[in-house]
Amino acid sequence: AQSVTQPDIHITVSxxxxxxxxxxxSYGATPYLxxxxxxxxxxxQLLLKYFSGDTLVQGIKGFEAEFKRSQSSFNLRKPSVxxxxxxxxxxxxxxxxxxxxxxxxxxxxxLKVEL
Amino acid sequence: xxxxxxxxxxxxxxxxxxxxxxCAQDMNHNSMYWYRQxxxxxxxxxxxxxxxxxxxxxxxxxxxxxxxxxxxEFSLRLESAAPSQTSVYFCASSLKGEYRNEQFFGPGxxxxxx
Numbered sequence: 001a002q003s004v005t006q007p008d009i010h011i012t013v014s015x016x017x018x019x020x021x022x023x024x025x026s027y028g029a030t031p032y033l034x035x036x037x038x039x040x041x042x043x044x045q046l047l048l049k050y051f052s053g054d055t056l057v058q059g060i061k062g063f064e065a066e067f068k069r070s071q072s073s074f075n076l077r078k079p080s081v082x083x084x085x086x087x088x089x090x091x092x093x094x095x096x097x098x099x100x101x102x103x104x105x106x107x108x109x110x111l112k113v114e115l
Numbered sequence: 116x117x118x119x120x121x122x123x124x125x126x127x128x129x130x131x132x133x134x135x136x137x138c139a140q141d142m143n144h145n146s147m148y149w150y151r152q153x154x155x156x157x158x159x160x161x162x163x164x165x166x167x168x169x170x171x172x173x174x175x176x177x178x179x180x181x182x183x184x185x186x187x188e189f190s191l192r193l194e195s196a197a198p199s200q201t202s203v204y205f206c207a208s209s210l211k212g213e214y215r216n217e218q219f220f221g222p223g224x225x226x227x228x229x
Contacts, residue, residue: 044158108157
């Protein structure tokens, strides 16, 4: 079965600083990977996704992620963080098993942005 | 175009009470999902419906039932609520039950069982 690990529960960065959120996955075949963001009191919004091809994926709000098969990682990055990026971020992998788009989520990383 | 809507937003129940969480989408999506979110555990799939007329268990189905009422609506029922079901519940939908299709999430229902 697939699994996702987000080793950092909380991260604090200063506004304008760069950001990297870590995600490691475990999956027997080619993984299909996602990053979602959850603002306080809101549902989840898709930031970006990786299915195949170019290992550097661009998303919304200036985020990007790099797929590294050798490290089983799909880390999320942003060159310069804005205060509005404070939220919880979830990495997810989909299990392509006999029908159904079954996402398996990591436990999330809470991002705090200091002004 | 409201996307995915959920009612109610908040609910407090006593142990043993029953209730139904409602979810509707107006995007003409085929597949719908129910998740629960607990601190430190991310989101876990309770049930899903790949298409109208079908439902299937997810990772944590015990204590829940679902009904795919029509293409738009997918409800989650707690027959006898327990404190362990205190959680935030999210409904989601996707165009089809395929890995390429993004899931769109509702705003959630915060449920407390006393």
